[in-house]
Amino acid sequence: MKKTAIIGAGPAGIEAASVLAGSGVEVLLFEKSETPLSNLKDKAFLFPDFSAASDMVSELEDKLLKDNITRCFGTEIVEIKWKGTEWQLVSGKSEAWYADSVLIATGYSTFDARRKEELGYGIYKGVVTSLEMEKMIREGNIVNGHGDMPKRIAFLQCVGSRDEKSGNHYCSKVCCVTAVKQAIEVRKQLPRTDLTVFYMDLRMWGQGFEEMYRTAQEKYGIDFIRGRISEAAATFDDRVQIKTEDTLLGMPLRTTVDLLVLMVGMEASAGTRTLGASCGIGGEYGFIKTISPHLYDNDTGKPGLFAAGTCKRPLSIWDSINDGRSAAIAIKDYLDTLP
Amino acid sequence: MPEFGFSIKKPRSENLDVTAKAKYEELARRVPSFKRCFQCGCCSATCSARQFTDYNIRRLHTMFRRGNTEGLAEELRKCMLCGKCVLVCPRGVNLRQLIINMRKMLEEEKK
Numbered sequence: 001m002k003k004t005a006i007i008g009a010g011p012a013g014i015e016a017a018s019v020l021a022g023s024g025v026e027v028l029l030f031e032k033s034e035t036p037l038s039n040l041k042d043k044a045f046l047f048p049d050f051s052a053a054s055d056m057v058s059e060l061e062d063k064l065l066k067d068n069i070t071r072c073f074g075t076e077i078v079e080i081k082w083k084g085t086e087w088q089l090v091s092g093k094s095e096a097w098y099a100d101s102v103l104i105a106t107g108y109s110t111f112d113a114r115r116k117e118e119l120g121y122g123i124y125k126g127v128v129t130s131l132e133m134e135k136m137i138r139e140g141n142i143v144n145g146h147g148d149m150p151k152r153i154a155f156l157q158c159v160g161s162r163d164e165k166s167g168n169h170y171c172s173k174v175c176c177v178t179a180v181k182q183a184i185e186v187r188k189q190l191p192r193t194d195l196t197v198f199y200m201d202l203r204m205w206g207q208g209f210e211e212m213y214r215t216a217q218e219k220y221g222i223d224f225i226r227g228r229i230s231e232a233a234a235t236f237d238d239r240v241q242i243k244t245e246d247t248l249l250g251m252p253l254r255t256t257v258d259l260l261v262l263m264v265g266m267e268a269s270a271g272t273r274t275l276g277a278s279c280g281i282g283g284e285y286g287f288i289k290t291i292s293p294h295l296y297d298n299d300t301g302k303p304g305l306f307a308a309g310t311c312k313r314p315l316s317i318w319d320s321i322n323d324g325r326s327a328a329i330a331i332k333d334y335l336d337t338l339p
Numbered sequence: 340m341p342e343f344g345f346s347i348k349k350p351r352s353e354n355l356d357v358t359a360k361a362k363y364e365e366l367a368r369r370v371p372s373f374k375r376c377f378q379c380g381c382c383s384a385t386c387s388a389r390q391f392t393d394y395n396i397r398r399l400h401t402m403f404r405r406g407n408t409e410g411l412a413e414e415l416r417k418c419m420l421c422g423k424c425v426l427v428c429p430r431g432v433n434l435r436q437l438i439i440n441m442r443k444m445l446e447e448e449k450k
Contacts, residue, residue: 252352
């Protein structure tokens with residue numbers, strides 16, 4: 001049986017593993033954590049249908065219950081090398097495995113909001129990231145830095161995305177709709193809290209997203225103000241004062257909120273950067289570079305070496321799953337050409 | 340106290356903390372379609388009054404939304420209620436009703 005190694009047990013890696021195993025390929029699935037899907041497990045609900053993330057977790061985990069999938073969890077692959085006829089994978093503990101092809105699905109990490117010091121993350125208690133907000137929504141316990149119910153919440157888009165200063169010129173693609181989703185979730189839990197989203201553009205690119213935005217305005221009374229928050233400061237009672245320009249009125253605004261939620265963007269994960277550099281397929285911003293985004297978007301240009309999911313660029317969960325599936329087909333085609 | 344000729348200036352930035360959202364909420368109750376506005380500017384672009392004066396209905400209703408109604412009653416008199424804005428609005432905002440209700444609310448405030 002031909003063998004494929006998949007690095008990363010997120011949505012893309014698991015979907016690819018499932019499709020390949022189903023078509024008679026032996027799969028080695030590596031994951032640096034002890035358990036799969038750690039980013040997905042951080043989510044409460046998924047856009048645009050508000051389905052529970054935990055349902056998707058269990059469905060994806062079920063896909064791994066196939067005989068020819070070997071799970072190597074708690075194993076971090078730090079180097080992959082082409083050995084003439086097969087790939088060698090080396091772990092941090094210098095163990096080695098061999099496979100006919102390799103799929104890199106090492107995913108993303110979120111932008112460290114402390115790098116935008118002017119926004120006060122890690123300095124003021126009332127400033128949180130979108131990840132922390134997601135956790136509060138999941139636990140049904142949305143509170144400010146003092147454990148009180150927030151009366152006013154502001155969401156700020158593009159933190160660490162579309163930002164020359166942090167070196168990330170790109171759009172992280174999912175934050176716009178995530179803020180709309182989170183604001184609606186907060187509204188459901190806190191009917192009287194004032195909610196405002198500060199944006200530069202609202203990129204409602206996916207099916208059902210624009211409708212979510214419309215519902216957020218019409219049904220949930222969420223305000224949208226065009227303008228990027230330039231800075232945050234603490235008030236004497238430890239709330240957060242923010243400044244922005246309402247760019248549609250050409251008027252400076254200031255306001256005080258109990259929570260400022262920073263919608264942090266996606267960056268290449270440490271694993272993505274390491275493997276990209278080790279095989280010479282690292283592209284812009286540390287993401288993995290494929291031959292072409294149109295027709296060969298899983299091919300790295302190296303024989304039998306493929307990439308899928310957010311190790312290539314920011315993607316939504318559904319994009320990642322589709323990409324894992326498409327990578328599985330590309331891998332199967334490649335394995336069929338081998339003797 | 341000697342007069343030095345200095346004074347403390349009020350900041351020009353709008354303070355959202357002190358603006359009464361109640362006014363906007365009342366307007367949105369009367370004209371629910373207003374909540375759907377996404378600031379495209381079609382209403383101002385087609386506006387007949389806009390062609391000849393600096394009357395800008397998109398800006399005016401947004402100022403109202405932010406709680407700033409200074410000089411608004413005077414501006415709104417420039418509207419002839421022709422209704423072209425209602426025809427072009429992609430989000431189906433009933434701007435004619437919106438203008439009539441803003442006028443009414445500002446009139447009620449005066450009393």
